[in-house]
Amino acid sequence: MILDGKKVSEARLARLKEEVEASGLTPELATVIVGKDPASQMYVRMKHRACGQVGIRSRGVELPSDSTTEEVREQVDRLNQDQDVSGILVQLPLPPHVDTHRVVETVLPEKDVDGFHPANLGRLFSGNPIFSPCTPRGIMTLLQEYGVEPEGLRAVVIGRSIEVGRPMAALLLNASATVTICHSRTRELPSFTRQADILVAAVGKARFVEPTMVREGAVVIDVGTNQVDGKLCGDVDFDRVREIASAITPVPGGVGPMTIASLMENTFLAARLQSCTGAR
Ligand code: GUN
Numbered sequence: 242m243i244l245d246g247k248k249v250s251e252a253r254l255a256r257l258k259e260e261v262e263a264s265g266l267t268p269e270l271a272t273v274i275v276g277k278d279p280a281s282q283m284y285v286r287m288k289h290r291a292c293g294q295v296g297i298r299s300r301g302v303e304l305p306s307d308s309t310t311e312e313v314r315e316q317v318d319r320l321n322q323d324q325d326v327s328g329i330l331v332q333l334p335l336p337p338h339v340d341t342h343r344v345v346e347t348v349l350p351e352k353d354v355d356g357f358h359p360a361n362l363g364r365l366f367s368g369n370p371i372f373s374p375c376t377p378r379g380i381m382t383l384l385q386e387y388g389v390e391p392e393g394l395r396a397v398v399i400g401r402s403i404e405v406g407r408p409m410a411a412l413l414l415n416a417s418a419t420v421t422i423c424h425s426r427t428r429e430l431p432s433f434t435r436q437a438d439i440l441v442a443a444v445g446k447a448r449f450v451e452p453t454m455v456r457e458g459a460v461v462i463d464v465g466t467n468q469v470d471g472k473l474c475g476d477v478d479f480d481r482v483r484e485i486a487s488a489i490t491p492v493p494g495g496v497g498p499m500t501i502a503s504l505m506e507n508t509f510l511a512a513r514l515q516s517c518t519g520a521r
Contacts, residue, residue, distance in 0.1 A: 242387065242487065242488040242489075243483075243488075243489065243490075243491055243495075244369065244383050244384075244387055244435070244460075244462075244488050244489065244490045244491075244495060245491075245494065245495075246379070246383055246490060246495040246497065246498045246499045247493075247494040247495075247496055248471040249382070249498075249499065249502075250379075250498035250499050250501065250502040251485055252496075253260075253313050253502045253506070254291065254294055254295050254384070254502055254505060255508060256492070257279070257295045257502075257505055257506060258294065258295040258296055259510045260509065261295055261296045261297065261509055262296060264506055264509075264512075264513065266511050266512045266516055267298060267302065267508075268297045268298070268327045268328070268508050268511070268515065269297065269298040269299065269325050269328070269508075269512075270288070270289075270292050270297055270298070270300075270326075270327065270328045270329075270330060270354065270504075270508045271299070271300050271301075271320045271323075271328070271329050271330070272285050272288060272289070272299065272300075272301045272302065272329075272330045272331075272332060273302045273304065273313070273316060273317060273320070273324045273329065273330070273331045273332065274301065274302070274303050274332045275304045275305075275306060275308050275313055275331075275332075275335050275336055275339060276305070276306030276336050277306060278334075280335075280433065280466075280468075281332045281333075284302060284332065285314065285332050287303070287501060288330065288501060288504060289301060291392050291501045291502075291504070292505065292508075295509075297323075297440075297488060297508055297509065298437050298515075300326075302316055302320070304316060306336050308336075308339065309338075309339070309487045310338075310339050310340040310343055310344065313331070313335070313339055313344050314343065314344055314347045315346055316450075317329060317331065317344060317347045317432060318347060318359055320352070321347070321348070321352060321516055322370075326347045327352065327354075327386075327508055327509065327511040327512035327515055328351065328352055328353075328354035328449055328508040328511045328512075329348050329349075329352045329353065329354065330354055330355050330504070331344055331348065331355070332420075332447075332489055333344065333357075333404060345357045345358060345403075346358060346359060346476040350372075351511065351514060351515060351518075352511055352516050353372055353377065354372060354375075354447050354504060354507040354508050354510075355372070355374060355504075355507075356370070356372040356373045356375070356378075356424045356507065357374060357404070359405055361373075362403070362407070362408065362411075363518060365412070365415075367407055368410050368415050370415075370509070371411075371510075371514075372462075372507050372511070373408060373412060373503075374404060374405070374408040374501075374505075375500045375501075375503035375504045375507060376404060376405050376409075376443075376464060376496060376500045376503070377405060377409035377411075377412050377495060378412065378503040378507075379498075379499025379502060380409065380412075380441065380462050380464075380499060381413075381416065381502040382499060382502070383462075383490070383495075383496070383499050384439070384460070384462075384501065386481050387394050389439070389460050389488065390416075391413050391416040391417065391418035391453060391463045392416060392417040392418065393417060393418070393419070393423070394419070394438035394439055395418070395419050395436050395437055395438045395439070396410075396413040396416050396418040396419065396420045396421070396424050396437060396438065396439040396440075396441070397420075397421045397423060397431070397433050397434050397436060397437035397439070397441070398410050398413070398420065398423065398441045398443065399423045399424070399427075399434065399440075399441065399442050399443060399444050399449075399450070399476075400422075400423075400424060400442070400443030400444055400445075400464070401422055401424040402443065404420060404465050405441075405443040406424070406441075406443050407422070408434065409443070410422045411508060413439070413441075418439065421436075421437075423434055430454070431453060431454045434450070434455065434456075434457065435453075435454060435455070435456050436453040437455075437456060437459055438458075438459055438460065439459065439460045439462070440454075440456075440459050440460070440461050440519075441460065441462045441464065442461070442462065442464060442465060442476040442477050443464035443465070443476065444465065444476045445465065445467065446461060446465070446476060447458045447465065447467040447469050447474045447475070447476070448463075448474065448475070448476070448477065448478040448479075448494065449476045449477070450463075450476055450477040450478060450482060451478050451481065452478070452481045452482055452484065452485050453483070455485050455486060456485075457480055457485050458485075458486070458487045459485070459487065460486065460487060460488045460489075461482055461488070461489040461490070462490050462495075463475035463476055463477040463479070463489070463490075463491075463495055464476065464491050464496050465477065465489050465492060466492070466497065473492060473493050474480035474490075474492060475490075475492030475495075477489070477490060477492075479492065493519045
């Protein structure tokens with residue numbers, strides 16, 4: 242079975258558009274991008290396009306690549322103070338001289354639609370999330386839509402990033418899976434991955450996950466976005482692994498569109514919560 246993220250995402254965006262219209266709210270997403278990394282620019286463009294699709298206003302702030310940590314924080318703080326802005330997304334990665342943790346901690350938790358602020362990650366890890374990071378949240382939605390119930394299953398996540406690996410493990414744990422996090426220093430990685438009923442690959446290496454690493458009948462989720470000869474290529478050797486897996490996400494058209502749907506849902510959630518607390 243192919244887990245069609247594009248189809249599920251489109252259905253969710255269509256539903257969200259109706260919910261936004263019916264709410265009478267005017268959610269707005271502000272993105273911040275530092276520098277001119279073409280991949281980051283493309284992702285941000287896609288996020289703005291999705292906003293237009295569902296009736297969420299959006300604005301983009303572009304800062305030069307030599308911006309200091311303080312300059313980025315000042316910009317984020319202006320958006321924190323701006324009553325029109327429901328959600329703030331600082332596109333990662335930031336240039337190496339910028340302190341990512343300090344910038345992420347500057348975003349008000351109630352506007353942190355990426356779910357990267359320690360307050361939101363803490364809530365997620367304590368089992369009581371409000372904003373969950375968009376990629377793992379989108380993956381959970383996709384599993385749910387295809388009737389994959391994580392409870393009691395062995396889930397293995399390869400990758401320990403703040404964006405994907407760590408929150409993915411927390412969400413699977415909250416859904417009562419038995420979770421293992423593997424990473425670049427893991428010894429005998431295949432001995433772990435072969436145990437997985439649900440295998441999430443967020444490695445950043447093209448076609449890293451081979452059939453010998455996958456258990457027959459596993460559900461395989463590919464978070465990879467590698468460029469190979471100008472084409473987008475996942476972390477999983479799709480053509481070979483699909484023969485073994487019971488379900489698998491393609492790249493493109495799997496996890497990517499789900500990330501964007503989750504971002505739109507988080508932005509609408511932020512607007513609704515802010516309207517309840519009288520902030521908007
Ligand atoms: N870079 C890679 N993934 C993400 C994400 O989910 N959010 C942001 N802001 N940057 C990213």
